[in-house]
Amino acid sequence: MDFARTVTERTLHLNTRLCVGLDPRAGAYRDPEHLRQHTLDVLEAAAPYAACVKPQLAFYEALGLPGLQILEEVCSAARTLGLPVLLDGKRGDIGSTAAAYAQGWLTGPHAGDALTVNPFLGFQTLRPFLDAAIAHGGAIFVLVKTSNPDQADLQGHGVSEKVAAWISEANSETPAGRYGPVGAVVGATHPGELAKYRELMPRALLLLPGLGAQGAAPQDLRAAFHSGGTGALASASRAVQYADGLDVRASREAAKALRDGLNGAMD
Numbered sequence: 001m002d003f004a005r006t007v008t009e010r011t012l013h014l015n016t017r018l019c020v021g022l023d024p025r026a027g028a029y030r031d032p033e034h035l036r037q038h039t040l041d042v043l044e045a046a047a048p049y050a051a052c053v054k055p056q057l058a059f060y061e062a063l064g065l066p067g068l069q070i071l072e073e074v075c076s077a078a079r080t081l082g083l084p085v086l087l088d089g090k091r092g093d094i095g096s097t098a099a100a101y102a103q104g105w106l107t108g109p110h111a112g113d114a115l116t117v118n119p120f121l122g123f124q125t126l127r128p129f130l131d132a133a134i135a136h137g138g139a140i141f142v143l144v145k146t147s148n149p150d151q152a153d154l155q156g157h158g159v160s161e162k163v164a165a166w167i168s169e170a171n172s173e174t175p176a177g178r179y180g181p182v183g184a185v186v187g188a189t190h191p192g193e194l195a196k197y198r199e200l201m202p203r204a205l206l207l208l209p210g211l212g213a214q215g216a217a218p219q220d221l222r223a224a225f226h227s228g229g230t231g232a233l234a235s236a237s238r239a240v241q242y243a244d245g246l247d248v249r250a251s252r253e254a255a256k257a258l259r260d261g262l263n264g265a266m267d
């Protein structure tokens with residue numbers, strides 16, 4: 001699949017800019033089977049309102065081998081529902097190790113269509129991820145300005161801008177009006193900075209985490225989108241999966257409300 005194209009088509013055809021995070025917390029369930037079933041139920045309930053889904057690997061890895069089996073099942077169920085899978089792993093390492101991560105998460109049995117990556121080790125170390133993504137029609141999403149308050153210890157100060165410049169260059173062969181294989185993570189919690197990053201990376205899909213539980217609101221995110229309402233995915237995990245305890249109908253309603261809120265912001 002061409003991740004950027006599939007997500008953009010879903011945005012236009014289904015009128016949704018929502019990425020649903022699937023981050024099942026072990027403590028909320030009786031046992032792994034309960035976690036598995038609830039996560040699959042939330043996925044199915046939220047699917048009509050989602051442009052893509054984003055399982056955070058940490059929550060599956062925390063369960064050991066059964067967690068990886070659940071992850072495979074979640075990815076496979078998402079694909080059956082027509083949903084592209086963006087794995088949130090924030091991986092990054094020296095080049096040869098990065099190649100192994102890329103093999104595992106972009107081409108292996110648990111692979112997603114896209115993966116979040118960390119640029120801290122240098123831009124060359126992102127190459128194996130990008131090569132694997134391009135070979136499989138996928139994408140990488142590079143951390144530019146994360147949603148957490150303490151990101152400012154290292155981010156901003158020209159560093160995020162430098163990462164944005166690399167992303168823009170990496171997408172430079174993408175034709176105008178389309179989005180390239182290198183996306184950017186910019187926290188939805190920084191509404192005042194969205195216009196800047198939108199402009200710095202015209203052909204990058206922006207992933208905007210922080211909707212809901214971290215305090216970001218749909219109506220503040222307009223500046224991350226291009227005029228046609230494309231170019232960004234706003235992401236919520238807890239606010240959908242645990243909208244009201246384990247009530248799956250509440251998850252469905254929360255996904256619908258977030259989708260509608262984002263669409264309202266486009267007007």
Ligand SMILES: O=C(O)c1cc(=O)[nH]c(=O)n1[C@@H]1O[C@H](COP(=O)(O)O)[C@@H](O)[C@H]1O
Binds near residue numbers: 237
């Ligand atoms: O890459 C991410 O998805 C991500 C980047 C970032 O800057 N902030 C951030 O919260 N995330 C992830 O997005 C999800 C946010 O979860 P909620 O706060 O429950 O919506 C978690 O899986 C985080 O790991």
